[in-house]
Amino acid sequence: MNYLIAVLSDRIEAESAYLALERESINSTILGRGYKSADEFGLIDPKEQAKKQATFMSYWLVPFGFFAGVAFSLSTGLNTFGWAGEIGNHLIGGLLGAGSGALGSLVAGGGVGLITGGGDALPYRNRLNAGKYIIVVQGSETVTRQATRILRQFEPENIQGYAETN
Structure with missing residues (x-):
């Protein structure tokens, strides 16, 4: 399973990116105020x-x-x-x-x-605490590549891919 995490500065950008991903049948999750929290999603503290x-x-x-x-x-x-x-x-x-x-x-x-502190979870938690929004895409490598192309249109502050090693 691969993960793609993009940090967007405001709610409108996050919702627009989420809808663009949804139009391409890519499942994603929004983290931030009014959506899932880091704990609900499972970002380890x-x-x-x-x-x-x-x-x-x-x-x-x-x-x-x-x-x-x-x-x-x-x-x-x-x-x-x-x-x-x-x-x-x-x-x-x-x-x-x-x-x-x-x-x-x-x-x-x-x-x-x-x-x-340590790992990548802490910077993402800090960004959520600063009022930013995070979009997480889970899927195969081809899905995350497609999602990367879509998300780059929204000029995220940060976009990072991860591969599960289990």
């Missing part, structure tokens, strides 16, 4: 995905970090916190290891994507 991944990673990295911290404390025999005693030092080592696991889940699980 990269920040939401990063949060889910970081949370998922923390389920196993935090306990692993705790046990690794305890194991490190037991194997080295360090007495870093004299006031805590022997068992207290091992527990503090475990807590520090759990904290390291939490930081690891943030970084490895998508924290960078959470901070910087």
Whole structure:
């Protein structure tokens, strides 16, 4: 399945492009105010995905970090916190290891994507938030080529094709 995404500046252009595609029997979808939202269409929010991944990673990295911290404390025999005693030092080592696991889940699980964003979905979401309209055409390569010729007449701000890799 191929996708063609065109960004148009206003509703009238988007509706005109949609009707031109419809005249050629090309199915398309309009995203924007008064039409489908990015969530309804299925544009993934990269920040939401990063949060889910970081949370998922923390389920196993935090306990692993705790046990690794305890194991490190037991194997080295360090007495870093004299006031805590022997068992207290091992527990503090475990807590520090759990904290390291939490930081690891943030970084490895998508924290960078959470901070910087990522992928093409975020720019399209930003354009929708700015009041632009997006036309999405799904179909074979020949359909998307035909749709590209039609949409270029409307001078979109951006036109981009994607091929599904599944």
